[in-house]
Amino acid sequence: MEEPLPGAIRRDRIAGHIQERGFVRVAELSRIFRTSPVTIRTDLDELEALDLVRRVHGGAVPTSGSGATQNPPIADPKAKAKASIGAVAASLVEPGHTVILSGGTTTQAVARALVQREDLNSVTVVTNGIHIALELQPAIPRFTLMVTGGTLRRDTPSLVDPLADLMLQDITADVAVVGCKGISSSQGVTDDHFPGVAIARRLLETGRQRVVVADATKVGASSVARFWDAAAVDLLITESSADPEELSQLRDLGVKVQTVM
Numbered sequence: 001m002e003e004p005l006p007g008a009i010r011r012d013r014i015a016g017h018i019q020e021r022g023f024v025r026v027a028e029l030s031r032i033f034r035t036s037p038v039t040i041r042t043d044l045d046e047l048e049a050l051d052l053v054r055r056v057h058g059g060a061v062p063t064s065g066s067g068a069t070q071n072p073p074i075a076d077p078k079a080k081a082k083a084s085i086g087a088v089a090a091s092l093v094e095p096g097h098t099v100i101l102s103g104g105t106t107t108q109a110v111a112r113a114l115v116q117r118e119d120l121n122s123v124t125v126v127t128n129g130i131h132i133a134l135e136l137q138p139a140i141p142r143f144t145l146m147v148t149g150g151t152l153r154r155d156t157p158s159l160v161d162p163l164a165d166l167m168l169q170d171i172t173a174d175v176a177v178v179g180c181k182g183i184s185s186s187q188g189v190t191d192d193h194f195p196g197v198a199i200a201r202r203l204l205e206t207g208r209q210r211v212v213v214a215d216a217t218k219v220g221a222s223s224v225a226r227f228w229d230a231a232a233v234d235l236l237i238t239e240s241s242a243d244p245e246e247l248s249q250l251r252d253l254g255v256k257v258q259t260v261m
Helices: 007-021 027-032 037-049 079-090 106-118 130-139 194-205 244-252
Strands: 053-056 058-061 100-101 124-128 143-147 173-178 182-184 186-190 207-213 227-229 236-237 256-260
Touching: 007 027, 007 037, 007 053, 007 130, 027 037, 027 058, 027 130, 037 053, 037 058, 079 106, 079 207, 079 236, 079 256, 100 106, 106 124, 106 130, 106 173, 106 207, 124 130, 130 143, 130 194, 173 194, 182 244, 186 194, 194 227, 236 244, 244 256
Parallel strands: 100 124, 100 173, 124 143, 173 207, 207 236, 236 256
Antiparallel strands: 053 058, 182 186, 186 227
């Protein structure tokens, strides 16, 4: 059985996690560090006294002195939907599988759902998302976690070219799951960051099953950079509130669509 971290080390890692992620909930920290919510709240009180974090309702954020924005975090209105999408995507994975996960908030929900599946063992996950790797860390050693190299994007904690593709050249995955800014029958799968779409394309190319996860606002939308043909998507997981006409057109192209409430 894994021994608990000493308090000082745990608090140092909690502070680093909050600095990396921004707003983090007590429940999430409790899960990651495998200790009680009461202990986490005590840790946060001590970190706040050192001006390393600031307590907010339900969790904590970095202080302005640690280089974070002074504005409080904005809750993701799609968080519940993304959690449901993540659970469906995680259900596709079986013990022994190799899984590709792109960076993004919806794929982050997939990572959380994978960690919660205690039946999974000997799973290898390859990702270009630093935040995805942090989500998956509690599943080690049940999971083998591989992070691509590359250059860190300024707008999101994901690694892109140059160098991000070196690891992917020799990998074949059972399931490749990517997020996007838009998916439509006419424009395909798109994003708004050209280096990002280059790595997203290669991530999908590695998968035997190619899955796109997207909330309802992304269905029927398109952005500036296309990285995949809609007809080449095996499965789209989205919300039941997505544009029904667009979902019908995607199905006509041969895309399997699975929706969540």
